[in-house]
Amino acid sequence: MSSTSTTSGTATTGGAQRLTALRDAGLVVHAPGSDAYDALVSGFNLDNAVSPAAVVEPADAHDVATVVRLGNELGFGVGVRLTGHGLSPALDDQVMVHTGTLSELHVDPDARRARVGAGVVWQQVLDAAAPYGLGAVAGSAPAVGVVGYTTGGGVSPVGRTYGLGIDRVRSFEVVTGDGSLREASAEEDPDLYWALRGGRGTAGIVTAVEIELVEQAELYAGSMFFDGADAPAVLRAWASWSAALPEAATTSLAFMRLPPLPTLPPPLAGRFTVGVRFAWTGSAQEGAEALAPLRAAATPVLDGIGPIPFAAFGAIHMDPVDPMPVVEDHTLLAELPDGAVDALLALAGPEAECPQIMVEVRQLGGAMRHGTDAAFAHRAAGFSVHSVGLAVPPVRDAALGHGAALVEAVRPWSTGGRLPNFATRGDADWYRAAYGETGVARLREVALAHDPRGVLAGTRALRAATD
Ligand SMILES: Cc1cc2nc3c(=O)[nH]c(=O)nc-3n(C[C@H](O)[C@H](O)[C@H](O)COP(=O)(O)OP(=O)(O)OC[C@H]3O[C@@H](n4cnc5c(N)ncnc54)[C@H](O)[C@@H]3O)c2cc1C
Numbered sequence: 001m002s003s004t005s006t007t008s009g010t011a012t013t014g015g016a017q018r019l020t021a022l023r024d025a026g027l028v029v030h031a032p033g034s035d036a037y038d039a040l041v042s043g044f045n046l047d048n049a050v051s052p053a054a055v056v057e058p059a060d061a062h063d064v065a066t067v068v069r070l071g072n073e074l075g076f077g078v079g080v081r082l083t084g085h086g087l088s089p090a091l092d093d094q095v096m097v098h099t100g101t102l103s104e105l106h107v108d109p110d111a112r113r114a115r116v117g118a119g120v121v122w123q124q125v126l127d128a129a130a131p132y133g134l135g136a137v138a139g140s141a142p143a144v145g146v147v148g149y150t151t152g153g154g155v156s157p158v159g160r161t162y163g164l165g166i167d168r169v170r171s172f173e174v175v176t177g178d179g180s181l182r183e184a185s186a187e188e189d190p191d192l193y194w195a196l197r198g199g200r201g202t203a204g205i206v207t208a209v210e211i212e213l214v215e216q217a218e219l220y221a222g223s224m225f226f227d228g229a230d231a232p233a234v235l236r237a238w239a240s241w242s243a244a245l246p247e248a249a250t251t252s253l254a255f256m257r258l259p260p261l262p263t264l265p266p267p268l269a270g271r272f273t274v275g276v277r278f279a280w281t282g283s284a285q286e287g288a289e290a291l292a293p294l295r296a297a298a299t300p301v302l303d304g305i306g307p308i309p310f311a312a313f314g315a316i317h318m319d320p321v322d323p324m325p326v327v328e329d330h331t332l333l334a335e336l337p338d339g340a341v342d343a344l345l346a347l348a349g350p351e352a353e354c355p356q357i358m359v360e361v362r363q364l365g366g367a368m369r370h371g372t373d374a375a376f377a378h379r380a381a382g383f384s385v386h387s388v389g390l391a392v393p394p395v396r397d398a399a400l401g402h403g404a405a406l407v408e409a410v411r412p413w414s415t416g417g418r419l420p421n422f423a424t425r426g427d428a429d430w431y432r433a434a435y436g437e438t439g440v441a442r443l444r445e446v447a448l449a450h451d452p453r454g455v456l457a458g459t460r461a462l463r464a465a466t467d
Helices: 015-024 035-041 061-074 122-132 146-151 190-196 228-243 284-295 310-315 338-348 395-409 428-450 457-466
Strands: 028-030 054-057 078-081 095-098 105-108 113-117 169-175 181-185 205-212 218-227 249-257 272-280 300-303 306-309 326-333 358-363 383-390
Touching: 015 028, 015 054, 015 061, 028 035, 035 054, 035 095, 061 078, 061 095, 061 169, 061 181, 061 205, 078 457, 105 122, 113 122, 122 146, 122 310, 146 205, 169 190, 181 190, 190 428, 218 228, 218 284, 218 310, 228 249, 228 272, 228 284, 228 338, 272 284, 306 310, 326 395, 338 358, 338 395, 383 395, 428 457
Parallel strands: 054 095, 078 095
Antiparallel strands: 028 054, 105 113, 113 205, 169 181, 169 205, 218 272, 218 300, 218 306, 249 272, 249 358, 326 383, 358 383
């Protein structure tokens, strides 16, 4: 992606002039070399370092609009980031808006809604909703940003009951690439609303969302683990058991090869195990009954599934919280027949030379199949396959090669699609896989209508891949 050539009509100004203009506008700006800059550019995935020309901490949505307007006037690009859980464009020579200061969070228990600033992460929403017996369609990692997750579609550990994250968005407050602060909802600017539900940062910098909460105080949920030697029996049992599950259940399975860290539970540290995640939105008794056949598939080495408060949502996947360098690959499957199970076992099972710390299969479907039209294009997919490897030499190359081989091995059952949130490269193939041909065309149209100069990093990345 070129950071200097895609803004038409204006030449990119020098870095000093840009910093002066941002500061003269009353913005809090951090330049490279300062501790604040270093802290704000570092994120969860240490393999996705960004080095923007400057970082702005906006006091409010109007500050975000000011940065984008200056980008239009002076010819610089503007990117956005919060936690660094997702891959973002490199942002070289651009200005990065760090949304951590947009920390507004208001729960309306009567309307069962929340207004959530772009600097808020899921655990904050879960904690704020819990006193009212409410939950949210959060992602597996409560430390992920609500807005980043939601604009990518939002595949939740309770998604088969409650749908995608985007299905719970009433409206977005957003700064588009022309520097305007707008509202986008089904009624107001429906094209922008369409693009923001799945299109990630392509069509605007979201400053706040209004989301629906769900009436659910507790879940029967958590993770249980089996010894890696039982992987074939557990995966085969999981594939047939999950096919018959009602929408009250959402489940995933992960082949885990975790390092021997003292912070991990001993049955998991330094061993190959198979984790089964399960979340049941009905009664605890029904949940235990639904899970019983899978519990009998082999002897668990650790069983952490039971009644939990909704706010303990992170216990379902037990995702890592500390920053780490990772590389990922991913594909979507229409179904998971025996051939796909065999392919997964061949590359990630007990006999495999598997360099990944995790190979995960999530069951999709259920309520995720329904919902209004959005840039998110994968409601019909049955399963997600996702590999995560440590990005440390020499494992990094092995993990990248293995991830690609895994995607290739399950290609006969693949829809050819990719979830926008499990982003890898942002090239033309990736955009096609994420949005389909017609989706890419519509996303381009919406993005360019609101960002004719190509100021936003998301618009630039899309144009660089598809011009
Ligand atoms: C451990 C882990 C678990 C995860 N679990 C799930 C899961 O269960 N389901 C799921 O769907 N995804 C999941 N993800 C993916 C995650 O939802 C995406 O990476 C998401 O983009 C992270 O958002 P963020 O704001 O926290 O991250 P950031 O890295 O700060 O942002 C990533 C991207 O999100 C977009 N973005 C961020 N803020 C804004 C904004 N204000 N306006 C517009 N665009 C913005 C931009 O494109 C940005 O480049 C997981 C990721 C990790 C690392």
